[in-house]
Amino acid sequence: MKSLLKTGLLASSLALTAAGALAGDVTLTMWHNHPEWKDRAQAILDKFEEANPGIKIELEEIAGTNYSARLNTALAAGEAPDLFGLPAGPEIDAAAAAGYLTDLTGALDYSGLTDAGRDAITNGDKNYAAPIMGAYTVGLYYHRNIFEEQGLTPPSTQSEFMEVCATLKERGITPLVVPAQDGIVPSFLYMMMASSVMGAEGYEQLRAGERKFTDPDLVAAAQFLQDIYPCMQDGALSTPYVEGKALAALGQGAMMPGGSADYAGYQEINPAVDLGVVPFPAVEGGTPATVTGMEYVYAINSQSEHPEEAKQFLQWMMGTEAAQMVVDTITLSTTKGVVPSENRVIKEMIEAALSNDVRVFYELPETGAVFSAAQQNVGALFLGEITPEEFAARLQEAVQPSGS
Incomplete structure (x- = not known):
């Protein structure tokens, strides 16, 4: 029972x-x-x-x-x-x-x-x-159809980028879409520019206090960031992220910095979008770079x-x-x-990260506050209210070297 x-x-x-x-x-x-x-x-x-x-x-x-x-x-x-x-x-x-x-x-x-x-x-x-x-890698998206129509090749160096920028502006095309209202995307731009100079090894030196943002080659990265401001869409500093993403997806600019995860959003806005992706062009003397984070x-x-x-x-x-x-x-x-089955753009992003990929600054304690410092100061850099040297010094103040 x-x-x-x-x-x-x-x-x-x-x-x-x-x-x-x-x-x-x-x-x-x-x-x-x-x-x-x-x-x-x-x-x-x-x-x-x-x-x-x-x-x-x-x-x-x-x-x-x-x-x-x-x-x-x-x-x-x-x-x-x-x-x-x-x-x-x-x-x-x-x-x-x-x-x-x-x-x-x-x-x-x-x-x-x-x-x-x-x-x-x-x-x-x-x-x-x-x-x-998943994770994301940030590089430089470009509209393949615009570059093909204009007979241009995606830039790989600072001088090539500025030449492409000048050519597109002469032809009435916005070279670069950057939603800069909150400073986040411009800060990613700086990370890629600085990474093109430092590489992963130099970033480890920065974390250890053996490298500084005020080093001349890293000040050159801040100068490049200031120099590209005229390449951006009108009103970049008042453009919010969502609006900027829509402008980019709809081809209102030839290029835009973005992450691997952004591609899904571009497709949602414009299913016909035809993009390619490359590492961000190198500061002179550096190597084209991407940055990766979670x-x-x-x-x-x-x-x-x-x-x-x-x-x-x-x-x-x-x-x-x-x-x-x-x-x-x-x-x-x-x-x-786990790799993409048929996603060409994600495959291109993976390939872009093979040569010089550096971890995003804000995920590690020594440089965790640098990203916020860049956000807070990039607008002043774009407007010429501070110099690249002053911008670099403010970022260096946010570094907490290991063992300090």
Whole structure:
């Protein structure tokens, strides 16, 4: 009788579990900062739900310009979602120290990630996040049709860039679209220019205090940044990111700095867009460069009522099925061995990064504040209110060399 009773209870339990799974008994809320990716991201989440019928993901897309402020407010109020993205590096460390994140050390298998992917979410011997939405590389996009029509070749050096700029302006074509309102895209421009001079080895020297932004060759990078301002669209300093991206996608300029993840957004705006991508032209004497970093890495809210299901989601997202969808439809993958199936532009971006690719400044503690310093000062540099030497000095003040 006891055996039959236990069997009956077990069967009832399994039936309830199955019924709950079919009903989607667990819903995880997730905030993502790329509205232009919504359909592509949702397709990946749909595939997860198909493979895990007991878990639903409720995705909310928040524009990048509003994301950080809204998330900080929600975290402070105890109203943040189950899953949310943060920039890799110091912000993850700060959120963990504040008690906002679930400790994932030993809870997830990270062995399938690339070295860069693992490094981005490791703080000492602790893990608090997963790089589920891939990585990005930033280079120079150009409209292939415009360059072909004008008989031009994408530039690879500073002098070639300025010559192309002059030619396009003479022909009534805006050479470069840069949404510069918040200083973010111009700061990426400077990172690529500085990286063309330093390379990865020089960047390590900068972090160690053996190199400085005030070195003459790096001041030359700041000078190049100032010099290209006249190549940008009218009103660049008042152009927000979303508007600039639309201008770029619609061919209102011949070139635009952008990341691998931007291509999906360009296609959403203009499905017929015909782009190529190259490293950003080198400061004279340097090497054309790209910079690479993580898309926001995802953490689990320490107050989530469903941490195990959230871990299940993060683990699935690091697998090859999800990673293949990410690289084919959105951006580069951080899962080993996953490459684009047919995405020519993403393949070109990967090729562009082969010769001289440097990690983005803001992901590492020694240079974490440099990006913000560039944002705050690039407008004054463009307007001639400060010199390239003064710009470089302000960036150097933000460096915290290792061991200092």
